[in-house]
Amino acid sequence: MKQQHRMDKQSTLAVGYPIPTWSDFPQSAMVLRWVRQLIRGWRQSALDVPTAQLLGAAALIEHDYPRNIEALARLIAADLDVEFQSIDPEQASLPDVTNPFSGQLQGVLYLESGGWQEAEDGPGTPRSDTPAGRVRSFLEGNFESPAFIVITTCRDVEKVYPPLRRISGFSRVFELPCPSPEELGALFIASCDRTWLSDDVVGNPRRVGLLLGGSHEGYEGRVFARLFAQRIALLEGRRVTFKDLALLDSVGPIESCSTLPTMSGLDERVAWHEAGHAAVALLDSNCRHIPEYLTVTPRRNTLGFMTFSREHCERRLFAYTRSMMIHEIRVSLAGRAVEEMIYGNDEVSDLCVNDLERAAETLKSGVLKYGFQFASEQPDLPPLAASSASGEAIFPLVQSNPAWRGVLEREYEATIKIAQQNRSLIEAIQRRLLRDRVLFREDFATIWTMHVRKEKSLCQSAA
Template identity: 25%
Template sequence: MPDPEEITYNVFWKAVQEGKVKKVYLTDEERIKGVFKNGKSFLTDNPRRDDLKEILLRKNIAVDEKAGQIRGSQIIGVVLMMSLFGFLIFTLQRNASKQMQGKPGKSPMNSIQPEKSTVHFDSVAGNEEAKESIQDLVDFIQNPEKYTKYGARLPRGVIFYGSPGTGKTLMAKAVAGEAGVPFFAVSGSDFVQVYVGVGASRIRELFKKARSYGKGVIFIDEIDALGKKRESTDGSGNEERDQTLNALLSEMSGFHDNEGIVVIAATNRLDTLDEALLRPGRFDRHIEIQLPDIRSRLKILKLHAENKPMDKSVNLGKVAQQTVYFSGAKLENLLNEAAILAAKRGGGCIAAEDMDKAFYTVIAGAEKKDRSAIAERDRKVTAYHEAGHALVTRLMVPENRVSRITIIPSTKGAGGFSMNIPPDRMYYRKKDMENSIRIGLAGRAAEELIFGEENVTTGASNDLEKATETILNMVRRFGMNPKSGLLNYDVLYRNGMQQVQDEILQECKNTMDQFYREVQALLQENRRILAAIAENLLARETLEERDLDAILQAYGKEG
């Protein structure tokens, strides 16, 4: 059979009008087929007109209407679409199943058996008060009958709070290690999930497993991830977090007396936790894990130095004096940096120079090696800036040590630094906070004094940030300003009294301006000493404490 003749739609339409078309096959395809009265077949474009069939029938043309054949591309498209939907449904179901049941072998708990635990109170240097506070907890776990005789019950929960790196996790491990019981360590974020109810089920799973061992310590790190205050009353709170917290509270309240299981939680911010967590019967004890004092720092340094080859020149007592406000983790990092530097040097042991370099690396970052691109004017600005900090520190706060001044840029972005080491104190006095602001302003004041107000630089940005934060705390939180009085303005804000904001801002500005004028006057009075320190810095780049002492003594200033 010959192939049909392809004709244009206009030719087809003319043939229809002239009555030359015998039959047309209507389909959904792009082309339609037909037969002329002379028996020849044809193909033409399908106009897809709704009234085409009616027109053809009125012209006495036979119409054969049938569905078009499904093309291969359409079949492939349908198959791909169905496959995609099937894959999405399968993935969602599998993820939901994993969330509800947990991945096999990957529970959020890490159970440390007592025979595997090597952490005891001897492994925790410092924090003697905290260790004493929980010593009876260990005794209670080991000998519960000793306390039940007097009607005492085991504290159901203990919260360790304090600055990051102070050893809260280590202390919790030591409790389990001393008591010789299993240690279950989890993080608060392990229980915060997308699906409502998953966190609560994990809480129940954790406590069920702990009960199966009879005695144990459950440690929940970063408990504020699930135990923050529930302040929302309009139903817009986090339903999953609330359910998880309720499950934790229920499990802790549901413990039988003397069950031998204690829950220890850790947080950096005790004030953010829900009050229901902190009440008696839940977390009975709140123990602060403080930053170590000088004796504790020395113990921590000795503990971490035991497995390191230390040179006789290293004076750990001096290092302990320098590292005021260092946490235990930061002290460990200091010794580790010193060990890395010693290994690079290949000296066989950690020398005093390694410890010294590691100390300033931890504080300010490593020194930049290539300083050729620094303009001489920038070096001079940095020298006077750092000299201002050092001079004001020695003149106004002689009890503070200035252990080093340098104009060598560091990898942390500092153009230089003046290392100011205050003595150990339990509290900050008003005088201390005011002097810290004055020291912070001294760099900018020195720049303005030497180079003029129009040539001050951005080098004081961090100093101004810290000074502003300190003065805000003095006025807003600590009642250390006579005009603002003994009010805590944070409490006023929480009670909707926002109009006091302008008063605080103006008072802070006035006080800061007054301190700045005092610092300017002090530097102007001692301008020759300021210049001498700066010139020595430009010549030597780094001055040690003894170098600064020599300059001050030469000008009759003992500090």
């Protein structure tokens, strides 16, 4: 009977979604182990726990979709053979308690996304008519000992954590690590029928993970990706390629190649623009910064996209320097620089709007957040307008300040010079991008090697 009850609970996850299993959450095994150890220790020691202080309460933080956390909470409840209950902070309903004060683990409480951070009667005392107050009253009114494992999502943890710590005594916070590109790609490949996927896709899980990362890395995202692959295989009668996965990462699973708008000459311009970003990333770092991948497939708010290398992002996270800031500014400005080089200043397109804003934001953060100096003989940059902290666009503010604008102009001139001196490399990337639609770091390494050999051959011929 309990087994049937557990299956009924799980089957209500979401209409149209396969029931998840533990294999869908490879990073979550440690959570279940900790929960089991905690419950076993609590039952054996018979600790005297204050009212409503849940010894087993924990916040699970995962860089993923909230639905993923809910599915994980359901799995934990099913594995422990206890009830599962989801609480929506926007609703007044709370779980029905059949055996209050039982002293036994009653279930898993999943707190949905919503407005948890609300007014209080006093410090540490949530008002009774707020979600936090209702949950507190629910716990205090029904339980004298640990009864629920409380689970929430990363998107609301900063809002949920303070009031819930007062309510239920959170004992620890877990951060489930993001799956690596290899792990993410392997999960997707394993979820598909191998006949749907090309041999290149099956043999390169890391590339697959890179293309799915960000938009489709969670359980829900992988379900969408699988449906997308199934659609191509069964309806279009062909196997999924990297180009298809790049499209999925760019525009989502609803649209397909045949529904995307096409404009004569647009692909060529976008390819020049994106090739500029990639080429300057390579040239300005002497090939130490090789982009993860580059695509000219349209996405929701842009027609092309380049992803910085994982190594560059890791270095930026732990040891961000002035030279890295200047490098990022140049890479951001490179698309516009190449458009100007190819089409002329009067024909530069609005593809550059986001790039200019990104360059200005990088400069602002470097100076105001990290305190980088540009040169010892130069005075400090004057402050930007006060409104720059209100979420307005940064580039107009930088543009209106001569000292700040001068920094961007100097780096833009340096970027133009790099592009003009290395047009052959930009052309090589642009041609390859038009042909393949998506390039990976291995492709850039090959293009760079050929470029270096060609330059060396030209130098020898000139000598």
